[in-house]
Structure formats: C-alpha cells, structure tokens
Amino acid sequence: MRFHAQYVWLDGNIVKWEDAKIHVLTHALHYGTSIFEGIRAYWTGRNLLVFRLEDHVERMFKSAKILGAKIPYTADEVRRAVIETLRANDFREDVYIRPIAFVSTPTVTLDVRTLDVSLAVIAFPFGKYLPPQGIRAAVVSWRRVHNTMLPVMAKIGGIYVNSVLALVEARSKGFDEALLMDASGYIVEGSGENIFIARGGKLYTPPTHASILEGITRDTVIELAADWGMTVQEKPITREEVYTADEVFLVGTAAEITPVVEVDGRPIGDGRPGPTTKKLAELYARVVRGEVERYMKWVTPVYST
Structure with missing residues (x-):
C-alpha cells in the first residue's frame, strides 16, 4: 500500500x-x-x-x-x-x-x-487494512501496557511501541495480527484494534478500564449491535474463551470489522467468518457510507452538493 x-x-x-x-x-x-x-x-x-x-x-x-x-x-x-x-x-x-x-x-x-x-x-x-475474509492471529509474549504505567486510553505516539513489538512478533511467526494479554493474562486488544467475541448469541468485549483504548469503532459496534437486538457485555476475556468462542472479530478505524478465523493455530468456530461478524460488517459498511438514516449523525460531508 x-x-x-x-x-x-x-x-x-x-x-x-x-x-x-x-x-x-x-x-x-x-x-x-x-x-x-x-x-x-x-x-x-x-x-x-x-x-x-x-x-x-x-x-x-x-x-x-x-x-x-x-x-x-x-x-x-x-x-x-x-x-x-x-x-x-x-x-x-x-x-x-x-x-x-x-x-x-x-x-x-x-x-x-x-x-x-x-x-x-x-x-x-486507503483500502482494506486487513483481509476481510478473515485473519490468523497469535497471542504474543508482549503484554499490553497497564494504565498505571502509561495512559493507554490516549493515542500518544510513544505508547504504540507496545503495538509495534506485538505485531512484529506475530508477523515473524507467520500470523496476520497480534493479540495482547494484560498483566493478569486476559486478552485485551489487537495491535491496533479492540476485540469482540461471540458466544451463545451474546457479544463480549473487554471493559474500558482494562488498559484498552476507548475505541470509536468499538463504541460504534456496541451501538449497532444493541440496535440490532444483541446483548453486549463488557467483561474480562480469557485466552480459553477466545479459543472456544463461536466468533472473534477485531474492530478499528483501519481494520473496520475484521473476522478472526484462527488464533494460535486453533480454528475459531468452523474456521470461517461467522454470521454475527458478517452481519455487523455489512451494516457497518452501509452506515459509514451514509446509507442508514438513523446513523447519519456520524457522517460529515466534504463537498457541497
């Protein structure tokens, strides 16, 4: 690119x-x-x-x-x-x-x-940052910086060395993306994305106090899912819960909504993007292009028409 x-x-x-x-x-x-x-x-x-x-x-x-x-x-x-x-x-x-x-x-x-x-x-x-058909991720050895050490809710350049090291490790092992744990061993983020998992018809994502960025795409997905009638719960997510989830996806401005089809060599679900991920990705794609009236509050036109 x-x-x-x-x-x-x-x-x-x-x-x-x-x-x-x-x-x-x-x-x-x-x-x-x-x-x-x-x-x-x-x-x-x-x-x-x-x-x-x-x-x-x-x-x-x-x-x-x-x-x-x-x-x-x-x-x-x-x-x-x-x-x-x-x-x-x-x-x-x-x-x-x-x-x-x-x-x-x-x-x-x-x-x-x-x-x-x-x-x-x-x-x-700018086109697609990550493959929309799904990515392979690895839980890396680098831990997410704790918010008592650095203000991870802020997008400050120096903090992103944490993400650089994580992604370099994952890519060097042949994976597309990194997943980071916090100091307690919970999965908290990708290298530049928030994480969601789907289990039993519900969505789960780490809480904002879990040393994560308060992602704007994360906030968008939570609102879209709630409007769609899905239950979204903020809770710590274990590595085992990621492995056994029905679906896993990452969200971010660059990543948009990207399915994770494999983590540490283990297929997620049947190893293909799941129905919840696909539904949310399709809705998100329409929302960002101003095709859904109720979400026009989120878009700012550039050119006079």
Whole structure:
C-alpha cells in the first residue's frame, strides 16, 4: 500500500506533500510526544463522508490534555483543517486521515508544558487494512501496557511501541495480527484494534478500564449491535474463551470489522467468518457510507452538493 497525496495541512497552511518537513531535533521524534487520530472518509459516488469526525477530534484533545501538551487550535479549527485537506486533494475514493499534533520544539528537555506544538493533517487513499475474509492471529509474549504505567486510553505516539513489538512478533511467526494479554493474562486488544467475541448469541468485549483504548469503532459496534437486538457485555476475556468462542472479530478505524478465523493455530468456530461478524460488517459498511438514516449523525460531508 502506497501512502501519498498531493497536499498536507501543516500549521495552518496547505503545503505540497514533499514540503511537509520537520527538524531532526523535533521533540516528538525523540520522545514519542505526539497525539494522533486515525479517521476514515468514504466515497459514496457522489460525496466524501468523514466518519465520526467530531468524536475523533474530541478524543484527540483529551489525549493532549493527558500528555500535558496544548494543541494551539480549537476543536472546530481542527475539524475544518481535516475538511480543507480533503478538499485540497480532491479525493474521489476512500481515504485514511491522520491528524497529528506533535511537540515540535527542537530540544532534549522532557517537560512539554512550555514547548511548542505543531499540527498536521495527512490524508491518502486507503483500502482494506486487513483481509476481510478473515485473519490468523497469535497471542504474543508482549503484554499490553497497564494504565498505571502509561495512559493507554490516549493515542500518544510513544505508547504504540507496545503495538509495534506485538505485531512484529506475530508477523515473524507467520500470523496476520497480534493479540495482547494484560498483566493478569486476559486478552485485551489487537495491535491496533479492540476485540469482540461471540458466544451463545451474546457479544463480549473487554471493559474500558482494562488498559484498552476507548475505541470509536468499538463504541460504534456496541451501538449497532444493541440496535440490532444483541446483548453486549463488557467483561474480562480469557485466552480459553477466545479459543472456544463461536466468533472473534477485531474492530478499528483501519481494520473496520475484521473476522478472526484462527488464533494460535486453533480454528475459531468452523474456521470461517461467522454470521454475527458478517452481519455487523455489512451494516457497518452501509452506515459509514451514509446509507442508514438513523446513523447519519456520524457522517460529515466534504463537498457541497
């Protein structure tokens, strides 16, 4: 997958892709002091719809508050920057959007409170992140960082080294994705996704206090499932419960709703995407493209029609 576009929004200006540069002593480059979001926009054939833009920007500001860095723009200005970036590139296809605020002062001091923060919005064409027909996952040796050690509910760049190590381990063993346990041995997340399992007609997902990211796609799936009449329970999930689940799927902005058909060499269910996963994935695909009236509250059109 090639990541490229014509223009980037950087500190209030639309600049050419190749001109979006920073200094090599930029604080965030050395210490991981960036705050970012992953957002999707979907092309309907008539317009480009950004999915849950307000929620993503709200979470970005919460992450900045946790880090102690101040984004020098309002939430409304960040939302407008996203739309301006998409319009400047004149996208007519599905797009991934990466707003990122980063501590930009060239320094080696650690206290970020008085340092400058820059903001960039990058967007590029983006298709499927993981195979929609189902993936093979492995429970890796790296544990999910506990929320008493690092604020894992925040999307802070440095925290994602945990995810990088997990995915590298899984891929090096021939698997598509990693599953991480917490310090108590419960399965809590994928490398960049929340996890759900289906058992006996109910859905289960780890609670938000279980050192997981408060995923926006996770929240979407919980609401869609509840509206569909499914019981969704937040509870700790054991490795054995994953192995013996009827269905397992991962959710995230990039992953959308991805079936897990095998974990640690053990088939999940009959080794194929299950009916609940497929139903939710089909509904999600319609919702993000503005095809379900009751969920139009979640989409923001880019172009005037």
